[in-house]
Amino acid sequence: MVMIILLALLALIVSFGVGFILNMLTKFYLTSSIVFVALFIYIMVRVQGGLQGGDWLLLALLAVGSFASSMTIRTLKNRGFRMFQ
Template identity: 70%
Template sequence: MIMLLALLALIVSFGAGFILNMLTKFWMSSGVVFVGLFIYIMLKVGGSLQLVDWILLLLVAFGAFSSAFAIRTLKSRGFRMFQ
């Protein structure tokens, strides 16, 4: 069950980050949003997260930052949709 949730978190964060980066024309906007979300979560719970929560946060970070690098790669290769 945790593996399915982890895969879903990765896919959703990549998709949402990709759309956010594409709409804002700033290739790192999903990373900035994730850092803000991470700081908010840490302030709210006080850092007392369990292992599953850390794994999910790590996968969401990976999805957010990989979508940023995917947009940057598409822009650098000249895809007009992303310029």
């Protein structure tokens, strides 16, 4: 149980970090969300829906991290931070 919680937390942090850097480099705040949706579609086609509960949990947390990084970049741009404009 502890291992699942640590893995879930790690997936959330890594997806937020990678998404934040990707959004910052491309100057478009939805880049990581678009990449996640493409990755999700690829996974669904590849495994043909044969995912277990832990797999769904990891995909859900990856989505949360990806969309959170997009919203963070958008908020920083709206507040006028020069690095993100």
